[in-house]
Amino acid sequence: MPKIPYPDNWSDIDTALYNRSIKVFNSVRKMLSVKFKLHADTQVQQGDIFLFNHFSRFETFIPQFLIYEETGAYSCAIASGEFFEGDTVLARYLRNVGVFPHDHQRLFPLLAEQILRGRKVIIFPEGGMVKDRRVMDKKGHYSVYSRLTGERRKHHTGPAVLAQGLEAFKATIRNAYSDKRYDQLLRWKEELHLDNLDQLLTAALKPTLIIPANITFYPIRSDENLLLTGVELFADGLSLRQTEELLIEGNILLKNTDMDIRMGAPVDPYKVWHWWNRYLLDLVAAEFTTLDDVFALHARPRNWKQKLLGSYFKKSAAATRNQYMEEIYANVTINLSHLASTLIMHCIERGRQQIERQRFFTTLYIAVKHLQNNTKINLHRSLLNPIDYSDLITGTSKRFEQFITVAISNGLILEYEDYYQFLPKLLEEHDFDNIRLENLIAVYDNEAEPITAVRKTMVKAMAEYDHIDPQKLAAWHFDDECRDLSWEQHLYSKSHFDDINEHETATADPSPFFLQPEHANGSGVLLIHGLLASPAETRSYGEHLVKQGYTVLGVRLKGHGSSPYALRDQSWQDWYASVQRGFNILKAHCKRIFVTGFSTGGALALKLGSEGHPEIIGVSAIAVPLKFLNPTFMLVPLLHGTNKLVGWVSAYEGVKRFIENIPENPSINYRHTPIRSLYELRLLIEDMDSYLPLINIPVLVIYADQDPIVSFKSAQEIFNKLGTPHKQLMVVNAKQHGILLNNIGKTWEMIHDFMTGCVDETNKPEAGQRRASGILLNLKT
Secondary structure (H helix, E strand, C coil), X not given: CCCCCCCCCCCCCCHHHHHHHHHHHHHHHHHCCEEEEEECCCHHHHCCEEEECCCCCHHHHCHHHHHHHHHCCCEEEEEXXXXXXXXXXXXXXXXXXXXXXXXXXXXXXXXXXHHHCCCEEEECCCCCCCCCCCCECCCCCECEECCCCCCEECCCCHHHHHHHHHHHHHXXXXXHHHCCCHHHHHHHHHHCCCCCHXXXXXXXXXXXXXXXXXXXXXXXXXXXXXXHHHHHHHCCCCCHHHHHHHHHHHHHHHCCEEEEEEECCCECHHHHCCHHHHHHHHHHHHXXXXXXXXXXXXXXXXXXXXXXXXXXXXXXXXXXXXXXXXHHHHCCCECHHHHHHHXXXXXXXXXXXXXXXXXXHHHHHHHHHHHCCCCCCXXXXXXXXXXXXXXXXXXXXXXXXXXXXXXXXXXXXXXXXXXXXXXXXXXXXXXXCCHHHHCHHHHHHHHHCCCHHHHHHXXXXXXXXXXXXXXXXXHHHHHHHHHHHHHHHHHCCCHHHHHHHCCCCCCCCCCCEEECCCCCCCXXXXXXXXXXXXXXXXXXXXXXXXXXXXXXXXXXCCCCCCCHHHHHCCCHHHHHHHHHHHHHHHCCCCCEEEEEEECHHHHHHHHHHCCCCCCEEEEEEECCXXXXXXXXXXXXHHHHHHHHHHHHHCCCCCXXXXXXXXXXXXXXXXXXXXXXXHHXXXXXXXXXXXXXXXXXXXXEEEEECCCCCECCHHHHHHHHHCCCCCEEEEEECCCCCCCCCCCHHHHHHHHHHHHHHHHHHHHCCCHHHHHCCCCCCCCCC
């Protein structure tokens, strides 16, 4: 039975229905676990035709809503003609929200009319879903699998044809203005439902821009989900295709998934035309009276000029298609699974059947650091935020665990204690509808393949692993520490943190610092600042040390130098992890290391000194908080417990989250102390009982006798608990807490004498015996 033809015209967008649909989408969006992230500058405003790659069904509903959020413009789209068979509720809804059937006989003129009215058009030039993400053939040419033919084909040129036709019709409008054919212009104005001729001229003068965009999902999961389980309860049996789509796409919707929509550089089809295309268009423009005339140029030319122009347009459309498809695939958002998959497939292609765990993880880390400097590649935010990738080097990456778990469960790799073995299934051919279930490594590898720099970087990183310079690794780790601060500052600068942030006065540079002397003396000093402060607290002392030949690293404790809210989210173990990372960076440069910590930093310095690192030959702990003068500190556990309880039973964050602080150094310290941070400090202090007796290296303890914050009783108590016999206690006559920052009582000179003595003792053969005697000095200045 022949299909009933569509009416020549089509319903205009029902803006009221469209707006209601936006509200419904926003409500549903809040219930989903997928996180939408639109990366675009001016493209959303400039573009007329938006192109997206196609991986799942539900993503076809997303772009128009995001475009509306950004611009307030309505978007049209194209759907399969099967959805418009019969007068169904769905068919009527689609018609009224700007969806056109792909097989409408006037599809291009109808879409062109919408664009001239100021609407956007959304097209998926791949035609159907590309589940395997395979878009390049062995020769490096772009093509996709066609489910209808079972073969690979080129991408559609429809968007290019639509854009070219629009440009041709705009030239016709401009010529009519030049020729003052106002009757024709008025007719077009009426047909397009424009308010006046100025709108028509404005539309004709605007370039028709195609915006290529890439949608990337991360991570892709294939485990069971509630959507599949629910459908199975009411269905007798699901086909392989249905099961696969419910598994993969259900997990995208229901489990934490990032959906990055990245818009590339606009493509102007007019710029692809040769000069003779433009010349011919000028000759025939006056012959066009309708949009249908323009789009019939190739199929039904009226004369040799139109036939020749149609032939040129066809070639130009192919060139434009190649341009926008290249831009679409170049804008994939590269993530860790892409890198790992590329590395695995490269190894297999080179006949390598296994890889050592340490080589695997370190190679990935090296590649991440190289790619961070490649401005032409779009990296997922997890490859820019050290929290998500820096632990690769130790083989403990949480993000990577999910990838490995899926690969093992799918029978793609085997995991042993020291290496991973690659299994033959990785190279097997899989059906188009089950490859996402059977071989996600191939899917990720296919998606990254168009970006040749990714594979080149992975190959380079693997070769670099064999001769990596420890100091190069250390430099990358230090860069991670700086990046971590930037991410923290960005995260906690949002408006809902303003109630505390706007009262902060710290202006000193909170960045960690690494200083190398012109003439090194062979020793390094790790400087650790106190609670509420930042590396700015130890910077001046660090600059003093580097002049004496020391290599100096000033660590930033996690949560400091950004916002009190950031500090509130950290534990003392997070602070200590910052110290450990700083130590690992410094030991790549120095065989002998001193650790100097102030206040809370002193407690952390002592903990590091208790772990038996052979590089550490001495610890200086200044004003370590064991006991406090302020009795409020005794109430911290109660306040913290109450805050947690309130947080559990309501959306309110606690009865008293912060205590206002009047700092000695307002340009360095926070003005608000999180209750949680005081509680963590208390836990750290309690832990000191377990590690102070373990210290067996020289320790210098310094206190101010009139410290307004830390009780002077702390000095003797800590000194007595130290397990090392080689220890010194020095007392400074001062009423300030920050004696290290301002070198009160010649604190720097005390530490200098201590470090000099340690070096001298270390260089003597009988150093171990000398330390056994111990030293106790009480010095007031």
